[in-house]
Amino acid sequence: MDFTNLGVMRAPRHLVFGAGQRGALARHAGVFGTRALIVTDTRMARDKDFLQMRQALEAQGIATQVFDGVAAELPLSCIEAGAKAGRAAGARMIIGIGGGSCLDAAKIIGLLLSHGGAPQDYYGEYKVPGPIMPLILLPTTSGTGSEVTPVAVLDDPQRAMKIGIASPHLIPEIAICDPELTLSCPPGLTAASGADAMTHAIEAFTTLRRPADSGLSLDHVFIGKNAISDSLALEAIRLIAANLARCVSHGDDLEARSAMMLGSTLAGLAFGVAGTAAAHAIQYPVGAMTHTAHGLGVATLMPYVMAWNRPSCETDFARIGAAMGLAASGDTSRQAEAAIAAIAALFAQVGIPATIAQLGVPEDRLDEIARLALSAERLIKNNPRMLDAEGMDRIVRAAHSGDLDLLTATSPRKAALQ
Ligand SMILES: NC(=O)c1ccc[n+]([C@@H]2O[C@H](COP(=O)([O-])OP(=O)(O)OC[C@H]3O[C@@H](n4cnc5c(N)ncnc54)[C@H](O)[C@@H]3O)[C@@H](O)[C@H]2O)c1
CATH class of the missing domain: 3.40.50.1970 (Rossmann fold)
Structure with missing residues (x-):
């Protein structure tokens, strides 16, 4: 830090x-x-x-x-x-x-x-x-x-x-x-709301850091990555990664429920100051179009947004992986990749849809989703990697097809799109 x-x-x-x-x-x-x-x-x-x-x-x-x-x-x-x-x-x-x-x-x-x-x-x-x-x-x-x-x-x-x-x-x-x-939350609600909390922690931890002038905390509600929200977000990631699946499969497990609630509150404290970014910006039109729960949408989108952001966030993603208990390999790039895979695997384990197609977004409305998501300027400006129309287009297409390779540096389809 x-x-x-x-x-x-x-x-x-x-x-x-x-x-x-x-x-x-x-x-x-x-x-x-x-x-x-x-x-x-x-x-x-x-x-x-x-x-x-x-x-x-x-x-x-x-x-x-x-x-x-x-x-x-x-x-x-x-x-x-x-x-x-x-x-x-x-x-x-x-x-x-x-x-x-x-x-x-x-x-x-x-x-x-x-x-x-x-x-x-x-x-x-x-x-x-x-x-x-x-x-x-x-x-x-x-x-x-x-x-x-x-x-x-x-x-x-x-x-x-x-x-x-x-x-x-x-x-x-x-x-x-x-x-x-x-304790009364059914598994589907536990999964969607818990995955929402995880996206809060990830987006707070990776949101853009702004120049720390003395007006920052007064001029913006969401001020970007900072030393206090980082600590809260990492602890939230640790708690949620260790307890979300347990809460979904054993809803009466008070120890797991307690850890999840602490995690979601810490994630709220983190993003309530740092802000959230592209996953939230894209969920807004996806949620409006499909009438699906906020938590399901942000969680479905999170691995794709992480894959896009990876070139700007490798060290932070490696720290997220460490908080999730992944073994350190000494290779930051590999650890970042492993963290994205671990988030996707956790969400799959608790039943989060893998694509926005599964949420009900038709392919012929992807342009509209991308345009509306970009209009959420408050969130887009927080994204750690600059997001223009082409980048947004690539994320929504990847999130629709399920092809994370569209967002990686080596993808031939990415080269074709460039
Ligand atoms: N203000 C913020 O910081 C913030 C952050 C993220 C999301 N949101 C908003 O929060 C809303 C989503 O909230 P949510 O995910 O908590 O769901 P929710 O409040 O929309 O509730 C969903 C359903 O779960 C039921 N429910 C709630 N608690 C239950 C329990 N203990 N047992 C059984 N059923 C229960 C509710 O009755 C409801 O039918 C969205 O409108 C979203 O935009 C706000």
Whole structure:
């Protein structure tokens, strides 16, 4: 690690991790007054752990209103309904409980209750004018890291792709990460959300490093690779590599679930400052076109993006391989190649599709995917290897055909494309 480089950390005021820690919710919430809106979905609103948390809040003297109208991948319409419920309840704090969709909904509803307007007013970076009402977030998937990140993502039918609101003001006051809340995740959800967390860690660790001028941490929400997020990302990779498959095959293994949740939260802390890059940029149009889960898309794309980035990232990829437990060979290039193969193998083992064709992308729409992905400038500018139209075209074609060779230096098809 280069200690002359900048390091930045942004995090909740309290980040509480551990089995059973949902029991701390009521006392933490007690600091913020007596009226809370709980944002969740219909599945969670019926869950026994949820009912116990609500009872504990009421016993603490906090009147709770539940909004359980969040749908997966967060359609815009959920936000309007949730904000209306929060206003009617006179909520002074928002408690989000659920997967990334519920946590992102809680962030945006809290934003609207604090500053008025509509979600569209805040799309992009730094549009949130100031602090928002206290947010407490409890994830029930080990994936998005939303409980610690400065961003919320939603699906606006007026737009071709999902859109984000990014501001440090969206980081909650309190995050409570209780791995017992993930024991009920079925294997498919465990795999997709866990692979999402792995892509966060990889993209945070390999995102472009920017010149460390004194304005960097103020001018950008996502500032690029830095000394603090590097440590968090590598530990996340180690934890996720060692535990993801175990969580998928043995969902009741609390030790593995705990390690996965710690990994996904650390990955969130890492990418919430460093940012993500091309795999996320390409998933946006892929997800919009195929209506597949965010985690599945980013994970399918990750090995192809890594293969493209390899010339700029060999040392970092070798360190990723080491974090995954691959033997050191002394040859950085080979270790980088082995790391890409190990990520692809882990994702295959947990059932992530190998190509975007398997996600439902038709071949005649690849140009559109490439064009839309390139328009996600916030993410493209973070990519460690410069990405132009030709490079993007090569990645989406490789990800569609499954031919990683399209992205390697020796490929005859690559030569033909050049
Ligand atoms: N804000 C961020 O930093 C960030 C980062 C990455 C992704 N995201 C967003 O997060 C969303 C995806 O979140 P997700 O992957 O957590 O899934 P999700 O929140 O969309 O939930 C998917 C499904 O899983 C169910 N579920 C959640 N927890 C469960 C549990 N413990 N047991 C059984 N079922 C459970 C939900 O009810 C839902 O039906 C997307 O909208 C994505 O864009 C946000």
